[in-house]
Amino acid sequence: MINQAAATGAKADPATLSLEFRHIHRLIDPGDEGVQIWQIQVIAGDQAVGSLRATRGLYWKADNLRERMADEQSFLALVAQQLLDEQGRFGPEFEEFVDMAGSVLVVDELDLAAPWDDPWIAAGLAASIIDRLTDNQFAVVFPRVAPGAALLAEAATLLDAEPFSDDLLIIDTALAAPEEAAHRVQERLRSRARYGGADPWNEDWDGEEEEGEEVLTARTRTVLRLALEELSGQAWSEAAALGDKPLHRGAGGVFGDLPPVTLRQDGIWRRQMARAFDDLAADLSSGAEVRPRFTGEEMALHLGIARAEGLTRNRPRLVREAVADLPEHRRDFDWSACSADLFEDHDVLMLFDDSLDGIEDSGSAPTRPWAWSTSRRSTGSLLSTPNRPAPTIAVSVQREPLRASAGLRGPVGPLVVTRSAPDVYADLHGPSCGCRAGSDSDDRAEVAAVAREGEHNHRDHRCEQG
Structure with missing residues (x-):
């Protein structure tokens, strides 16, 4: 049961939300084979703040999917009536509407307490359910005008659902647009989480609390240092193995992933690049300001941020252990902000653009790999900078x-x-x-x-x- 008092007093920070899926399957009951029902509870911290239902209708497992769904009554019966004929086959209108008519996921019975009753929150919940319970051969069905369905219908629209009838909205998971819409929703919720639930896209947002705020929080700094240390270890090993040997495009590894203009650089250059990872990691360890001082460090920092984002996505246990004793901050792991704030410009990334082949002849430092170890601001060589012995x-x-x-x-x-x-x-x-x-x-x-x-x-x- 939803704790209304706790929910009303809670701050609508998406970072506190989690979903609890509950599904009971009777082992040898044939009635359970075609229709699978999940009761999903929405938890904020340790308090229940909402619930909804998700039902999978598996055409290939049900004897007659229309009859089986209709037996559940309510909105499921309406879906069965509009999508399936009396023999349990998908109707021609539905088969024309979706790219691959395979199975359906029906999402309904949404109940969210204030202040969580927000279309973006609801869209995030629905996107998470779709991600876990479907593949690219599902049609996801939402109520359009049913009593109490307005919030869920608005959420479905944010996820690129299309009207099928006066009663139903449908997302075709075979299409790219819904996946892109889900990504936009997730990014918006992540932005809210960085501001404790406040919405930076809201017209009332003034952004004053963001100004001058450090993007390298203690936890962000630690994960970025781990990423740069990983890259350093790889770079030194590759430099020793490769020597002066040129690389071909797509060679892989740290040096193979650099822009094509660097692939024929020698062993000295590769060791200098490895040192750039070391020096940035040392800055992070010492608490010094992290600003790339020349082009080699700019590229190293770009690679480090990308690797750090990969660590937070792919190695959550490692990250949790690394930051366990550090204070949390709402801007932890804001890698987009790091990319935006830690550089004067992103000119060096132009070297990844194949359409600009030959730009290295322009004479600017970012385009000439042999000049990467010399500061663009006249601060000395990579091997000797004012703040490093x-x-x-x-x-x-x-x-x-x-x-x-x-x-x-x-x-x-x-x-x-x-x-x-x-x-x-x-x-x-x-x-x-x-x-x-x-x-x-x-x-x-x-x-x-x-x-x-x-x-x-x-x-x-x-x-x-x-």
């Missing part, structure tokens, strides 16, 4: 050519020289001061070759800027 790197130099030129014989291992990462980066890719030395694609091979021979060093470089 430069790591040391063990650089392996093959000594055999040098020994041969000196007339020496016999095997010898590589000479390992420990150098700071900015020096290595500058030697191989030119200075990070922003001038053109060693930065154009035509110069890269020459700069790298000269650097390997020890004839160029960024510390000796002089530029005329400033």
